[in-house]
Amino acid sequence: GAVVSQHPSRVICKSGTSVKIECRSLDFQATTMFWYRQFPKQSLMLMATSNEGSKATYEQGVEKDKFLINHASLTLSTLTVTSAHPEDSSFYICSAREGGAVSNQPQHFGDGTRLSIL
Amino acid sequence: QKEVEQNSGPLSVPEGAIASLNCTYSDRGSQSFFWYRQYSGKSPELIMSIYSNGDKEDGRFTAQLNKASQYVSLLIRDSQPSDSATYLCAAAYTGKLIFGQGTTLQVKP
Numbered sequence: 001g002a003v004v005s006q007h008p009s010r011v012i013c014k015s016g017t018s019v020k021i022e023c024r025s026l027d028f029q030a031t032t033m034f035w036y037r038q039f040p041k042q043s044l045m046l047m048a049t050s051n052e053g054s055k056a057t058y059e060q061g062v063e064k065d066k067f068l069i070n071h072a073s074l075t076l077s078t079l080t081v082t083s084a085h086p087e088d089s090s091f092y093i094c095s096a097r098e099g100g101a102v103s104n105q106p107q108h109f110g111d112g113t114r115l116s117i118l
Numbered sequence: 119q120k121e122v123e124q125n126s127g128p129l130s131v132p133e134g135a136i137a138s139l140n141c142t143y144s145d146r147g148s149q150s151f152f153w154y155r156q157y158s159g160k161s162p163e164l165i166m167s168i169y170s171n172g173d174k175e176d177g178r179f180t181a182q183l184n185k186a187s188q189y190v191s192l193l194i195r196d197s198q199p200s201d202s203a204t205y206l207c208a209a210a211y212t213g214k215l216i217f218g219q220g221t222t223l224q225v226k227p
Binding site: 002006032034042043044046049093102103104106107108109110111112 | 149150152154160161162163164167169206210212213214215217218219220
């Protein structure tokens with residue numbers, strides 16, 4: 001159980017392109033999903049918390065107009081990197097969790113999306 | 119500033135030995151703790167959850183929590199080369215996870 005699907009797994013595109021990443025919880029409902037970014041040899045950095053039916057909550061320093069998050073259903077959240085530039089190249093990982101906003105259930109991670117902007 | 123600290127390693131153990139991974143956290147408000155394993159180039163995979171003081175065992179893995187000392191550990195018995203990975207300790211606080219930097223474990227055949 002607790003399977004999270006994320007795709008695409010890898011994207012290579014030109015600077016200025018917008019890229020959409022999908023995150024789905026396959027066997028449970030996820031009121032809350034999370035988006036992380038990870039640079040090589042560093043730990044995960046939380047970008048934003050995605051809440052079903054409401055606006056995402058962004059961490060300090062993360063541009064909400066740059067990283068658009070939509071959580072339209074209890075099983076799907078999307079992250080769109082708008083007008084991507086080479087400095088946006090990174091490993092983006094989503095996670096999903098059962099329970100409400102302050103649930104202490106574990107987060108389950110998707111397989112990640114490796115984004116490379118040329 | 120809420121922090122989770124781990125020794126980055128690498129921690130090197132011979133095959134069959136016990137690997138001991140440690141983690142401390144700064145916020146006494148954290149109530150839930152998790153260990154994730156992350157292979158190079160892959161996403162984290164949940165290994166253990168622990169919520170109360172004491173030990174919790176699952177197969178070759180034992181998680182230990184001491185809230186008074188704000189200390190969490192993970193023991194891996196009979197370590198295998200396939201256990202070689204980075205192990206991330208995480209503390210939950212107000213619904214978010216705060217991750218440590220991770221400890222790299224190398225199990226040598």
